[in-house]
Amino acid sequence: MRLLIAIVFVALLGLAVVSNEASAQARYQSSISLSGGSYAASGYGTNGYIGAAYDFLFGGGKYFVEGGLGFGSLKSEVLEQVSKSQIFDNDRLFTYEFLVGVDVSPVGPLPYFVAGVAGVNQGGQSRFAGVIGLGKRIPIPGFLGSNQIGFRFDVHDQIYSQTINNSSPFVTHNILATLGLNLFF
Amino acid sequence: MFRFFDKLLKATSFSALLLLSAVGYSQDLDTTQDPSGTRRIAGIDLSRGVLFEVSPHTGMMGSSGLFGIRLSMNYSTLNLEIAGEQVIGKTANLYPISVNLNLNLATRGRIIPYGSVGAGLWLTVPTNTIGDKTVTTLGMNFGIGARYYVTRVFGFRIEGKQYITTVTNDRELKDELLFFQEFSVGVTFIFR
Numbered sequence: 001m002r003l004l005i006a007i008v009f010v011a012l013l014g015l016a017v018v019s020n021e022a023s024a025q026a027r028y029q030s031s032i033s034l035s036g037g038s039y040a041a042s043g044y045g046t047n048g049y050i051g052a053a054y055d056f057l058f059g060g061g062k063y064f065v066e067g068g069l070g071f072g073s074l075k076s077e078v079l080e081q082v083s084k085s086q087i088f089d090n091d092r093l094f095t096y097e098f099l100v101g102v103d104v105s106p107v108g109p110l111p112y113f114v115a116g117v118a119g120v121n122q123g124g125q126s127r128f129a130g131v132i133g134l135g136k137r138i139p140i141p142g143f144l145g146s147n148q149i150g151f152r153f154d155v156h157d158q159i160y161s162q163t164i165n166n167s168s169p170f171v172t173h174n175i176l177a178t179l180g181l182n183l184f185f
Numbered sequence: 186m187f188r189f190f191d192k193l194l195k196a197t198s199f200s201a202l203l204l205l206s207a208v209g210y211s212q213d214l215d216t217t218q219d220p221s222g223t224r225r226i227a228g229i230d231l232s233r234g235v236l237f238e239v240s241p242h243t244g245m246m247g248s249s250g251l252f253g254i255r256l257s258m259n260y261s262t263l264n265l266e267i268a269g270e271q272v273i274g275k276t277a278n279l280y281p282i283s284v285n286l287n288l289n290l291a292t293r294g295r296i297i298p299y300g301s302v303g304a305g306l307w308l309t310v311p312t313n314t315i316g317d318k319t320v321t322t323l324g325m326n327f328g329i330g331a332r333y334y335v336t337r338v339f340g341f342r343i344e345g346k347q348y349i350t351t352v353t354n355d356r357e358l359k360d361e362l363l364f365f366q367e368f369s370v371g372v373t374f375i376f377r
Contacts, residue, residue: 029338056339056374065372067241096252098243098371117243119252119273125312128250128273163275 026061026106028184030054031137033152035180039072039093041122042162042172047073047093051178061106066114069096070176074122088123095120095158095176097131111136118158120174129160129174137182152182228295229334229375231259240342242371246272246279251369255285262289264299277317280308281348283326298331307350324350332373340373 032054039049051070058064072093099116111134118129133156143149155177162172229236240255253270264287272279283305290298304325311317328346335341348365 056372058335058339098241098252117250117252119250119271126271126273126278 028061028148029057031057031182031184033180033182035070035152035154035178037176037178037180039070040175040177041072041074041093042174043164044074044076047075049093049176049178051095051180053097055101062103064101064103064112066097066099066101066116068099069094070178088125090123092124093120093122097156097158099131099133103137106137114154114156120158120160127160127162129158131159132157133176139182139184148184150182150184151179153177153179228293229297229337229340231289231292231297232261234377235260237376238373239376240371240373242342242344242369244344244367244369244371246270246348246365246367249274249279251367253369253371255371257287259289261292263287264289266301266303268303268305274312277309277311280310281324281326282306282308283324285326287330296331296333298329300327300329301344301346302327320352322350322352324348326367328367334373334375338375340375342369342371342373344369 032052034050034052036048036050038046040046049070049072051068053066053068055064055066072095073091074088074093075091095118097116097118099114101112101114103112104110114131114133114135116131118131120127120129133154135152135154137150137152139147139150141147155175158174158176160172160174161169163169236259238255238257238259240257241253242255243250243252245251249272251270251272253268255266255268257264257266266285266287267283268285269282270280272281283303285301285303287299287301290300302325304323307322307324309320309322311319326346326348328344330342330344330346332340332342344367346367346369348367350363350365351360352363353359354361
């Protein structure tokens with residue numbers, strides 16, 4: 001899985017280099033995006049994840065704030081088939097994030113970096129998490145007859161203190177990797 | 186040890202949030218140029234009719250993290266606001282819903298400090314205890330804050346508040362007064 005994430009990351013970084021002529025991020029003030037990918041929940045394994053986000057861009061696209069939400073699953077074959085146990089009431093995963101980001105080269109190849117906070121709802125139990133991550137918006141000029149559409153990819157680490165069945169608290173890292181479509185307006 | 190890491194994590198994420206916000210402040214100055222060629226910071230003018238704001242925010246209440254949103258209406262020095270929050274606790278989530286009256290201490294410029302007072306309902310919803318029910322109490326709050334407008338439609342917001350509520354102690358059959366401090370940072374989007 002880590003190898004897959006690394007390959008996707010390198011490929012998209014290459015795509016970002018190719019598309020450095022695009023400047024939609026510098027010209028528009030807002031963007032919305034729909035993304036899909038994987039959510040690697042510590043102790044549960046990796047499951048699918050879909051999300052949506054709104055970004056407000058300022059400073060010529062170099063800075064942005066982002067609000068996003070996403071849905072995934074905590075389904076674990078190991079827990080189901082081997083230990084026959086379920087830790088939470090259900091397998092549903094729901095997260096929402098508030099991030100601030102810096103993109104030093106909106107039209108260049110370097111990724112942007114984000115930091116912020118997230119609410120991670122695991123089977124009805126909420127956790128307050130810190131988030132760090134990186135990503136890139138890659139506008140595709142002329143795509144579908146518009147200069148406002150592009151791709152984006154993101155890798156986030158949601159870090160929080162976890163307690164399961166009265167265990168001692170331990171720090172959890174959940175890795176979120178997504179690829180999506182982006183609309184600037 | 187884990188508590189230390191927990192606190193370190195929260196402190197680090199908030200420091201990063203504030204640092205990145207501060208970097209953004211200085212880079213997007215929305216300025217105007219007068220006839221003499223002098224550039225002036227445009228800021229915002231609350232005395233020109235009604236102005237609406239939507240303000241998502243995050244922060245801490247006591248040692249628990251929170252998320253929330255405030256919907257407000259400005260008219261000169263007055264600001265009427267509805268706020269809803271989720272405070273994520275270890276054994277329960279708290280949902281304060283309040284109506285606040287804010288007094289803007291300036292009506293024009295880039296920085297608008299304000300004082301705030303409000304009241305509302307507190308819903309305490311247990312998350313991992315069996316048999317406990319949602320408890321609803323009345324509460325009031327007061328505090329101070331400031332909004333910093335980066336452009337005419339976007340800004341940052343910081344606020345500190347004291348919350349007060351009463352809960353009934355069933356064992357001793359008496360009401361107890363509880364105090365909570367809240368600190369929040371967020372952004373604000375402005376509409377006319």
